[in-house]
Amino acid sequence: MASARVVAELECLRCHAVYDDQRLFTGCPRCAQQSVNVNLTVRVPAAARGPLTPESFPAAPRSLWRFRRLLPLPDAEPVSLGEGATPLVPLERLGRRLGVPRLYAKDESQNPTWSYKDRLCSLAVTHAVATGARVITIASTGNHGASTAAYAARAGLPCVIFTLASVPDTMKTLMQSYGAAVVACATSEQRWTLMREGIERGGWYPTSGWVVPPIGSNPFGVEGYKTIAYEIAEDLGWTAPDVVAVPSCYSDGLYGIWKGWVELERLRGSPRCAIRTGSGCRSPTRASSRPSGRSRARRGSTPSPPRWSG
Numbered sequence: 286m287a288s289a290r291v292v293a294e295l296e297c298l299r300c301h302a303v304y305d306d307q308r309l310f311t312g313c314p315r316c317a318q319q320s321v322n323v324n325l326t327v328r329v330p331a332a333a334r335g336p337l338t339p340e341s342f343p344a345a346p347r348s349l350w351r352f353r354r355l356l357p358l359p360d361a362e363p364v365s366l367g368e369g370a371t372p373l374v375p376l377e378r379l380g381r382r383l384g385v386p387r388l389y390a391k392d393e394s395q396n397p398t399w400s401y402k403d404r405l406c407s408l409a410v411t412h413a414v415a416t417g418a419r420v421i422t423i424a425s426t427g428n429h430g431a432s433t434a435a436y437a438a439r440a441g442l443p444c445v446i447f448t449l450a451s452v453p454d455t456m457k458t459l460m461q462s463y464g465a466a467v468v469a470c471a472t473s474e475q476r477w478t479l480m481r482e483g484i485e486r487g488g489w490y491p492t493s494g495w496v497v498p499p500i501g502s503n504p505f506g507v508e509g510y511k512t513i514a515y516e517i518a519e520d521l522g523w524t525a526p527d528v529v530a531v532p533s534c535y536s537d538g539l540y541g542i543w544k545g546w547v548e549l550e551r552l553r554g555s556p557r558c559a560i561r562t563g564s565g566c567r568s569p570t571r572a573s574s575r576p577s578g579r580s581r582a583r584r585g586s587t588p589s590p591p592r593w594s595g
């Protein structure tokens with residue numbers, strides 16, 4: 286593997302050990318010694334960001350990279366297809382039916398390859414290029430694979446996708462249409478084994494996880510999901526909604542969005558903005574276990590204006 290330039294540190298979600306290995310995508314080695322598989326998260330020192338206000342985020346580019354002062358890789362040239370900046374659509378009729386005033390949908394189908402995976406892939410492939418990657422790889426049955434293929438193509442890098450034979454041809458064709466080599470395996474374990482070979486022997490750069498049991502995806506990519514929180518906050522006049530419901534599989538999106546709210550809360554200098562996950566969705570962090578008494582916004586209440594600190 287080409288030696289990777291240090292662009293940010295990685296911190297364990299559980300024991301908070303910090304690592305500067307830029308390709309440590311197999312989780313925390315210290316926790317693994319205790320037989321606990323846990324992912325790392327990118328640590329961007331607050332001092333590196335400088336003072337921030339809502340005006341710190343320029344109108345351009347029309348993508349999530351508007352928020353790059355809250356993202357890692359400050360000096361990297363973004364690998365972008367215009368991801369993010371998706372509409373927050375009011376759902377009045379459905380909200381009335383469900384008894385939820387001010388119900389919105391964040392329409393992530395407006396992303397370049399039609400899913401929120403583009404936020405992850407833009408960050409991950411930008412990190413891949415910044416650290417000298419020559420080949421991008423992923424194990425995926427759908428959107429994540431199509432998105433990885435598109436961003437690898439954008440970066441001019443080959444992409445190898447390990448998928449399942451049972452995946453519908455339409456999805457395989459979508460991945461191939463972005464130029465990826467798609468390898469169909471019989472089982473998930475087989476595709477993770479092949480992917481590991483590519484990573485360990487060939488220095489291929491992964492946008493998804495491949496360890497068993499799964500720990501989630503590439504921590505640099507997960508940073509991209511923070512921008513969902515930033516965009517929602519901005520569209521709501523820099524306030525937080527009562528609840529954000531997130532569809533979840535490995536919880537990359539759920540964790541990234543939660544982290545975005547936490548970082549906004551710290552920037553504002555206010556301890557009173559809380560985010561709760563929908564029922565059945567539990568963040569691997571302490572977000573969902575916060576005492577509800579600390580939550581500012583109640584259902585139907587008007588959130589107070591944010592206070593930003595420098």
Ligand SMILES: Cc1ncc(COP(=O)(O)O)c(C=O)c1O
Nearest residue numbers: 400428532533534535536537538
């Ligand atoms: C459209 C869409 N939403 C949500 C998810 C869940 O993703 P995560 O692994 O971030 O929980 C996926 C992928 O599995 C997806 O394709």
Ligand SMILES: [Zn+2]
Nearest residue numbers: 297300313316
């Ligand atoms: Zn750890």
